Amino acid sequence: MEKGRGWSMWKKDEFKVRELNDRLMMAERAFTDRDGLNGRHWYKHLIFAPSKNNDYGSKSFPGIDDATEKAKRLKTAESWHFVQHEVWRVSRAIRHVSLLLNGALT
Numbered sequence: 001m002e003k004g005r006g007w008s009m010w011k012k013d014e015f016k017v018r019e020l021n022d023r024l025m026m027a028e029r030a031f032t033d034r035d036g037l038n039g040r041h042w043y044k045h046l047i048f049a050p051s052k053n054n055d056y057g058s059k060s061f062p063g064i065d066d067a068t069e070k071a072k073r074l075k076t077a078e079s080w081h082f083v084q085h086e087v088w089r090v091s092r093a094i095r096h097v098s099l100l101l102n103g104a105l106t
C-alpha cells in the first residue's frame with residue numbers, strides 16, 4: 001500500500017469516517033456496565049479503573065482483579081463463583097464490542 005493512501009481513502013468518504021467513529025464510540029460505551037464495579041459502583045468501566053489498593057495506579061479488568069484478590073483471601077467456593085461472574089461480565093462486553101466493530105450491531 002502506498003504511504004498515506006489508506007487515510008486519503010477514508011478522508012474522501014465522510015460517511016465511512018462517521019460510521020467508523022460511531023462504532024468506536026459505541027464500542028467504548030459497551031465496555032461500561034450500569035451496575036459498576038462490585039463495592040465501587042461509581043466506576044462503570046469493566047476494562048480500566050483505578051486500583052483498589054493503590055491510589056496512583058490503575059488496573060486492567062478491575063472487577064476480575066478485585067474478585068480474585070477477595071477469593072484468594074476467603075478461599076470459598078462462593079467467592080470463586082463470583083470471580084467467574086466477573087469474567088462473564090467482561091467477556092459479554094468484549095463479545096458485544098466485537099459485534100459493534102464488525103458492523104453486526106448498530
